[in-house]
Amino acid sequence: MKYNFDEIVPRHGTDCAKYDSIAARGRPADTLPLWVADMDFRCPPEVSARLVELARDGVFGYPDPGDKYFQAVRNWLAGRFGYEPEPEWLIRTPGVVFAVAAAIRALTGPGDAVLIQEPVYHPFAHLINNNGRQMVNNPLVCENGRYRMDFEDFEKKIIDRRVKMFILCSPHNPVGRVWKREELAKVAEICLRHQCLVVSDEIHCDFVRPGHRHLVLPTVAPELGASAVICTAPSKTFNLAGLQAANIFIADTDLRGKFQAAMGRAGYHSLNNMGLAACQAAYEHGADWLEQLKTYLEGNLEYLKGALAGLPGLKIVEPEGSYLIWLDFRELGLNPGDLEELISRRARLWLDEGPKFGLGGQGFYRLNSACPRALLREALERLKAVWPR
Numbered sequence: 001m002k003y004n005f006d007e008i009v010p011r012h013g014t015d016c017a018k019y020d021s022i023a024a025r026g027r028p029a030d031t032l033p034l035w036v037a038d039m040d041f042r043c044p045p046e047v048s049a050r051l052v053e054l055a056r057d058g059v060f061g062y063p064d065p066g067d068k069y070f071q072a073v074r075n076w077l078a079g080r081f082g083y084e085p086e087p088e089w090l091i092r093t094p095g096v097v098f099a100v101a102a103a104i105r106a107l108t109g110p111g112d113a114v115l116i117q118e119p120v121y122h123p124f125a126h127l128i129n130n131n132g133r134q135m136v137n138n139p140l141v142c143e144n145g146r147y148r149m150d151f152e153d154f155e156k157k158i159i160d161r162r163v164k165m166f167i168l169c170s171p172h173n174p175v176g177r178v179w180k181r182e183e184l185a186k187v188a189e190i191c192l193r194h195q196c197l198v199v200s201d202e203i204h205c206d207f208v209r210p211g212h213r214h215l216v217l218p219t220v221a222p223e224l225g226a227s228a229v230i231c232t233a234p235s236k237t238f239n240l241a242g243l244q245a246a247n248i249f250i251a252d253t254d255l256r257g258k259f260q261a262a263m264g265r266a267g268y269h270s271l272n273n274m275g276l277a278a279c280q281a282a283y284e285h286g287a288d289w290l291e292q293l294k295t296y297l298e299g300n301l302e303y304l305k306g307a308l309a310g311l312p313g314l315k316i317v318e319p320e321g322s323y324l325i326w327l328d329f330r331e332l333g334l335n336p337g338d339l340e341e342l343i344s345r346r347a348r349l350w351l352d353e354g355p356k357f358g359l360g361g362q363g364f365y366r367l368n369s370a371c372p373r374a375l376l377r378e379a380l381e382r383l384k385a386v387w388p389r
């Protein structure tokens with residue numbers, strides 16, 4: 001391997017949320033953090049080199065990214081997913097969460113219903129509630145360890161609750177589903193029938209496992225895609241979350257205008273120079289790094305699955321995409337307090353507790369497997385040492 005993903009990158013004391021909030025959260029000092037979705041790997045060297053070059057230049061005036069930026073993003077999306085956005089569809093935001101919030105504020109009204117599918121990335125519910133909209137849940141159904149959408153309930157809720165917007169998580173965090181063509185087509189059919197706008201959060205699109213394929217929503221459903229908000233970002237893919245750069249596509253002129261007006265009202269007009277440069281460099285030069293990373297992450301998953309044999313009662317929800325692993329502890333039969341004690345206090349692991357992701361999360365924890373294998377091994381050894389069976 002050209003890149004060394006086994007390298008333990010020191011992160012304690014670097015003012016990072018993943019490691020440096022351990023004490024503030026009252027967790028044991030030697031806690032191993034496998035929670036928030038950032039990776040314990042350095043980003044592609046070409047990205048760092050570009051940032052060093054910029055820093056050396058030392059001029060950080062207002063940026064105005066040109067065609068090369070757009071082409072880098074478009075080539076990535078077109079080459080991998082066959083999605084070919086036009087330049088004017090692109091709106092840059094300081095993150096996908098920001099974009100989801102802007103979409104809610106710009107494209108729905110106070111009190112409107114916005115639908116999500118729990119368990120799902122927790123900021124969705126907060127954004128809906130904090131912006132004075134009503135959250136409607138169409139829970140995912142788990143059958144034999146695999147999740148699916150309940151379309152009957154989906155359509156019924158859209159009708160009964162007059163849902164204005166659906167926030168789709170594709171691929172889905174935390175359950176790891178990569179939605180199939182038929183599933184996305186069904187979503188499109190229902191949403192079009194009831195004029196429900198779709199915000200498609202596709203931030204995990206680059207982490208799709210062998211045998212699965214990520215489909216950008218408009219490539220499956222062009223009609224719906226024309227009025228959808230497609231959210232992409234290099235941040236998960238290349239570990240650049242702190243640089244705050246996301247690329248949002250809205251083909252419909254009217255909706256795009258409303259979205260831009262909402263950004264204008266918030267006083268936001270441009271990404272920062274570093275985020276822009278990193279995004280462009282990553283999409284231009286990061287393909288090889290990403291392929292090797294994905295191979296490494298497959299190895300981590302294999303290791304994790306093997307280690308589960310020593311932990312009876314713990315099951316993994318087979319991920320189709322993403323490095324975030326949804327672990328099912330329910331068979332252990334512990335109450336939530338005892339389970340939390342086992343994981344956070346005795347094993348000294350920081351995983352994201354399932355209920356954070358809403359209904360259906362009880363008894364689950366989400367583990368971030370994007371770390372050097374030695375850390376993953378340490379985590380599983382800690383768990384094994386305190387395992388109650």
Ligand SMILES: Cc1ncc(COP(=O)(O)O)c(C=O)c1O
Binds near residue numbers: 037095098203245246
């Ligand atoms: C589904 C999903 N959307 C959005 C984000 C965060 O995006 P950003 O940092 O660009 O706001 C995450 C981070 O884990 C995520 O999992």
